[in-house]
Amino acid sequence: MTALVAVLLALGAILFTLAIRRNDLPEAASVSPTAHLEEKKAIVYDNFRDLQFEYRVGKLSDTDYQVAKAVLQRELANLNAEIERLGGAKTAVPATQVKPVPAMGTVCPKCGAKFAQPLKFCGECAAPMAKGGAA
Amino acid sequence: MENLGAIAILLAFCLGIYALVGSVAGAWRQKPFLIASANRAIYAVWFLLTTASALLVYALLTSDFRLAYVAAHSNRDMPPLYKFAAWWGGQEGSLLLWSWLLSCYSVVVLFTNRHKHRRIMPYVSATLMTTQVFFLIFNAFVANPFRVLAVGREITSVPDGNGLNPLLQYWAMAIHPPILYLGYVGFAVPFAFAMGSLITREPGDGWLHTIRRWTLVTWLFQSCGILLGAGWAYAVLGWGGYWGWDPVENASLLPWITATAFLHSVMMQEKKGMMKVWNVVLISATFWLCIFGTFLTRSGIVSSVHAFAQSPIGKWFTGYLALVGAAALYLILSRLDYLKTRSRLESVISRESSFLFNNLLLLVSCFAILWGTLFPVISEAVTGQKISVDVPFFNRVQIPVGLSLLFLTGVAPLLAWRRSSPASLKRNFMLPGIAGIGTIAVLFAAGMRHFYALVCFGLCLFVASTIALEFYRGARAISVKTGQNLAAAVVELTRRNTRRYGGYTVHIGIVLMFVGFAGSAFNKNLTVDVGIGDTFHLGRYDLKVLELREGENPNYTWNHAVVDVSTGGSHLANMEPERRFYKSSQQGSAEVSIRRRLHEDLYLNFAGMTDDNAKAVMQAYVFPLVSWIWIGFWVLILGTLICLTPSRVRARKARGAEPELADELVVAER
Numbered sequence: 136m137t138a139l140v141a142v143l144l145a146l147g148a149i150l151f152t153l154a155i156r157r158n159d160l161p162e163a164a165s166v167s168p169t170a171h172l173e174e175k176k177a178i179v180y181d182n183f184r185d186l187q188f189e190y191r192v193g194k195l196s197d198t199d200y201q202v203a204k205a206v207l208q209r210e211l212a213n214l215n216a217e218i219e220r221l222g223g224a225k226t227a228v229p230a231t232q233v234k235p236v237p238a239m240g241t242v243c244p245k246c247g248a249k250f251a252q253p254l255k256f257c258g259e260c261a262a263p264m265a266k267g268g269a270a
Numbered sequence: 271m272e273n274l275g276a277i278a279i280l281l282a283f284c285l286g287i288y289a290l291v292g293s294v295a296g297a298w299r300q301k302p303f304l305i306a307s308a309n310r311a312i313y314a315v316w317f318l319l320t321t322a323s324a325l326l327v328y329a330l331l332t333s334d335f336r337l338a339y340v341a342a343h344s345n346r347d348m349p350p351l352y353k354f355a356a357w358w359g360g361q362e363g364s365l366l367l368w369s370w371l372l373s374c375y376s377v378v379v380l381f382t383n384r385h386k387h388r389r390i391m392p393y394v395s396a397t398l399m400t401t402q403v404f405f406l407i408f409n410a411f412v413a414n415p416f417r418v419l420a421v422g423r424e425i426t427s428v429p430d431g432n433g434l435n436p437l438l439q440y441w442a443m444a445i446h447p448p449i450l451y452l453g454y455v456g457f458a459v460p461f462a463f464a465m466g467s468l469i470t471r472e473p474g475d476g477w478l479h480t481i482r483r484w485t486l487v488t489w490l491f492q493s494c495g496i497l498l499g500a501g502w503a504y505a506v507l508g509w510g511g512y513w514g515w516d517p518v519e520n521a522s523l524l525p526w527i528t529a530t531a532f533l534h535s536v537m538m539q540e541k542k543g544m545m546k547v548w549n550v551v552l553i554s555a556t557f558w559l560c561i562f563g564t565f566l567t568r569s570g571i572v573s574s575v576h577a578f579a580q581s582p583i584g585k586w587f588t589g590y591l592a593l594v595g596a597a598a599l600y601l602i603l604s605r606l607d608y609l610k611t612r613s614r615l616e617s618v619i620s621r622e623s624s625f626l627f628n629n630l631l632l633l634v635s636c637f638a639i640l641w642g643t644l645f646p647v648i649s650e651a652v653t654g655q656k657i658s659v660d661v662p663f664f665n666r667v668q669i670p671v672g673l674s675l676l677f678l679t680g681v682a683p684l685l686a687w688r689r690s691s692p693a694s695l696k697r698n699f700m701l702p703g704i705a706g707i708g709t710i711a712v713l714f715a716a717g718m719r720h721f722y723a724l725v726c727f728g729l730c731l732f733v734a735s736t737i738a739l740e741f742y743r744g745a746r747a748i749s750v751k752t753g754q755n756l757a758a759a760v761v762e763l764t765r766r767n768t769r770r771y772g773g774y775t776v777h778i779g780i781v782l783m784f785v786g787f788a789g790s791a792f793n794k795n796l797t798v799d800v801g802i803g804d805t806f807h808l809g810r811y812d813l814k815v816l817e818l819r820e821g822e823n824p825n826y827t828w829n830h831a832v833v834d835v836s837t838g839g840s841h842l843a844n845m846e847p848e849r850r851f852y853k854s855s856q857q858g859s860a861e862v863s864i865r866r867r868l869h870e871d872l873y874l875n876f877a878g879m880t881d882d883n884a885k886a887v888m889q890a891y892v893f894p895l896v897s898w899i900w901i902g903f904w905v906l907i908l909g910t911l912i913c914l915t916p917s918r919v920r921a922r923k924a925r926g927a928e929p930e931l932a933d934e935l936v937v938a939e940r
Contacts, residue, residue: 137273137274140274141273141274141277144274144277144278144281144318144321145277145281148281148285148314148317148318151310151313151314152285152288152307152310152311152314153307153310155303155306155307155310159306160302160303160306161306161384161385161388170474170476171473171474171475171476174474174475174476175474175543178540178541181541182541182687185687186687188744188747189686191747192743192744192746192747193697193743194684194686194694194697194698194743195686195694196691196693196694196697198691198693199686199689199690199691199693199694202688202689203686203687203688206688
């Protein structure tokens with residue numbers, strides 16, 4: 136009995152580990168080259184919010200507030216310049232470290248249906264769009 | 271079924287190695303199938319370890335004495351709760367708990383980050399699995415909890431087990447080890463993320479936000495574990511102490527200190543991009559100290575009241591500690607360019623410098639504790655003589671360091687980022703300063719002459735005033751703007767910035783604990799041999815022994831006393847301390863009686879009977895203000911939970927609403 140359960144346990148664990156289907160792979164995420172700069176920009180906003188709150192509640196003198204604000208503005212200007220240099224936050228490139236995305240198409244190779252956007256599977260007959268469809 | 275647990279552990283070990291190799295190879299060769307398969311293996315490791323743990327617990331609950339572990343750490347008459355707690359009552363079970371908790375953390379990390387941190391996740395998995403495999407080596411080959419009792423090739427059994435150590439048969443002790451382990455094991459996750467980010471040179475601090483929250487949860491568990499241990503020592507060991515600078519206690523405090531330092535200095539990295547190297551060093555040190563703490567607890571290299579184990583696992587731990595230290599050091603040194611700081615310290619009088627001093631003091635405290643803990647081992651290696659470092663050494667160093675940290679707790683929130691002008695300093699420090707100095711003056715005038723107690727009480731009021739002022743100023747600003755009353759404004763204020771005001775709440779908890787610590791300067795104690803009708807006095811209390819009884823049940827024999835407590839002729843309470851002697855383990859334990867009040871505890875311990883069995887040896891203690899330590903603990907938990915709740919402003923921002931204040935900055939920039 137113990138031997139049988141042990142064999143089942145081992146087989147189950149090995150099967151679970153090795154039987155990976157393409158659908159089990161996580162979707163590829165697009166990574167913006169300026170994401171970390173946008174992140175820093177958000178921190179500058181946060182810092183400014185804190186600064187202004189402390190000024191408003193009377194913890195900071197006028198001079199301290201103005202100096203700190205000028206520094207934050209300088210930081211923001213530098214970040215904006217850097218983001219612009221890298222081509223703007225809108226540019227996104229696919230991550231290189233993730234699974235290859237299954238090819239997609241706009242014309243179904245099976246039923247010939249046409250779609251405005253590239254799809255993995257046909258919206259009419261559910262056939263894979265990977266082969267033959269125009270990307 | 272007795273072999274099934276061992277097989278599950280062996281399978282988990284094999285899959286752990288596969289997950290480790292698969293994650294690294296998958297990331298290196300960019301094979302998403304291999305990475306996904308390695309991730310599956312991590313889930314399988316968790317399932318197998320859960321199966322093994324469930325089998326061990328089942329064996330304990332059903333008193334299956336064919337297993338050597340069950341026979342050594344439980345007996346038939348133990349209550350089910352303590353049979354369950356026997357899972358971590360011995361070396362083998364305790365190491366299995368470590369492994370199981372790590373596997374739980376690993377699957378939580380994998381699941382919650384399945385769409386995030388794509389580049390670093392395989393390395394995070396690999397780092398976690400390295401530790402997992404290390405502990406699975408113990409579970410499978412060195413300290414297997416499924417070893418069966420056998421004569422020749424025949425599996426045998428014993429009629430009854432040895433029972434659990436009686437000191438562990440206490441409710442707080444039933445939950446103290448797993449909670450402390452949740453802390454110890456949890457620090458593996460921030461370490462894994464730090465190593466992952468160093469290996470891949472991940473741009474940005476996105477991973478840092480993930481581990482900050484994680485570190486906070488783990489820190490909370492570690493705090494609970496330490497405080498539960500202190501509460502257990504206070505209520506069970508019979509001498510009324512909650513902290514004895516015992517090596518095993520110190521082992522749990524060391525990673526807590528470095529994690530505390532990290533939780534403060536990480537703000538510098540998040541807000542200012544500073545102290546990146548330092549933060550990675552702190553994360554690595556915290557994890558290293560967790561492994562080191564487990565090593566101290568489990569190897570028996572230093573003698574401790576906990577004295578869990580004397581075993582040959584030391585050399586394995588030494589090797590792993592060297593590996594972790596060397597790997598972390600190599601990665602940090604080879605990635606110094608990646609960790610370059612973009613800002614510099616502008617002024618000594620700034621919040622940045624107060625964080626820096628806070629970190630330095632925590633490091634001094636940590637090093638002093640480490641030195642004192644390891645001194646017996648070092649002295650034996652150098653001189654051949656084992657010289658123990660006693661409580662006074664620790665107190666001499668830790669009290670001034672602790673008071674300095676308390677001072678910084680009050681100062682830091684009042685300083686501005688970058689620099690504070692004399693005008694701001696005067697405005698912020700006037701009231702709290704007067705409160706602190708005024709407290710010292712009043713207490714001195716009232717006759718208090720204990721230097722450290724005076725300073726501590728003064729600083730406690732100073733810090734409490736600074737925090738109260740912070741809440742008041744913020745709440746008043748909201749109240750003026752929205753028309754809410756002050757109490758509602760305080761709630762609103764806290765909800766708007768949970769991290770800041772949760773942090774202040776944690777600081778209030780720490781202040782309350784310091785009030786309790788300072789009270790120990792005025793402890794009183796007395797040991798007397800008393801018979802029925804005898805009276806003795808301690809402090810303002812008159813104590814009279816009314817009854818002395820003895821008896822037994824299947825688990826233990828007992829001596830029980832009933833003591834009448836009165837003051838100035840008026841009756842206050844009857845206290846009933848007890849002494850127990852457990853039959854299976856042949857060990858004694860105390861069931862102390864404590865009358866808890868906010869200003870002081872009266873504590874009675876039935877230490878035993880005199881040699882002629884005619885009188886009871888009674889130890890009586892008065893512990894002023896000790897209850898504030900436990901109250902502070904609950905406040906600390908509350909504060910940490912507030913910190914973990916998302917802020918309302920940040921949540922709004924996450925939904926896309928640009929904060930109005932930030933708009934002003936953008937407009938100003940344009």
